Amino acid sequence: MKEKPPTFEKFRDVQAELERSGAAIFRDKDGVESLVIRYPYSIQYIHSYAEDSPFFLGLAEGKLKGSKCTARRCGTTYATPRSHCMACGAPTAWIDLPLRGRLHSWTTCHFGSEAFLKETPYNLALVEFDGVDSLLLVRLKDAQESDLYVGMPVEARFDPNPRYSITDVWFVPAAGA
Numbered sequence: 694m695k696e697k698p699p700t701f702e703k704f705r706d707v708q709a710e711l712e713r714s715g716a717a718i719f720r721d722k723d724g725v726e727s728l729v730i731r732y733p734y735s736i737q738y739i740h741s742y743a744e745d746s747p748f749f750l751g752l753a754e755g756k757l758k759g760s761k762c763t764a765r766r767c768g769t770t771y772a773t774p775r776s777h778c779m780a781c782g783a784p785t786a787w788i789d790l791p792l793r794g795r796l797h798s799w800t801t802c803h804f805g806s807e808a809f810l811k812e813t814p815y816n817l818a819l820v821e822f823d824g825v826d827s828l829l830l831v832r833l834k835d836a837q838e839s840d841l842y843v844g845m846p847v848e849a850r851f852d853p854n855p856r857y858s859i860t861d862v863w864f865v866p867a868a869g870a
């Protein structure tokens with residue numbers, strides 16, 4: 694007879710047990726015990742970046758692309774792809790963002806989507822740039838959370854083997870920070 698899988702009340706512990714043995718029991722706050730198993734599941738997803746394509750092509754060239762409103766009286770700049778201006782609705786044009794910025798805020802993630810699970814816990818930062826009106830949400834690596842502070846200079850790093858994914862870019866504390 695096979696022994697009953699161990700029971701946990703935190704899903705993080707269930708996940709660890711699934712890594713170990715492939716089965717665990719999760720007891721929720723109402724006392725319901727659910728058998729949880731792990732098995733492989735794989736799909737090939739075909740995804741078009743459409744108008745966002747220059748952003749991902751730019752990452753592969755070591756560039757961060759933002760966008761700027763083309764209306765002369767507005768000119769709002771964005772640290773992300775955006776086809777139209779949120780302030781006035783006019784179309785935008787691509788701009789190159791600085792590769793250095795400052796830490797505006799951050800959070801430490803103890804859970805993440807599949808692409809980031811192996812990195813948990815990791816720091817997710819909002820980076821501000823000189824002359825840019827919005828913020829970029831991006832991973833901040835090579836830094837302990839206890840060393841982070843608002844205004845900390847940070848700089849971009851790019852994967853030398855880009856996969857045309859948001860994982861192609863991350864930030865680190867800037868030299869001398």
Ligand SMILES: [Zn+2]
Pocket residue numbers: 762763764767768769778779780781782783
């Ligand atoms: Zn505008």
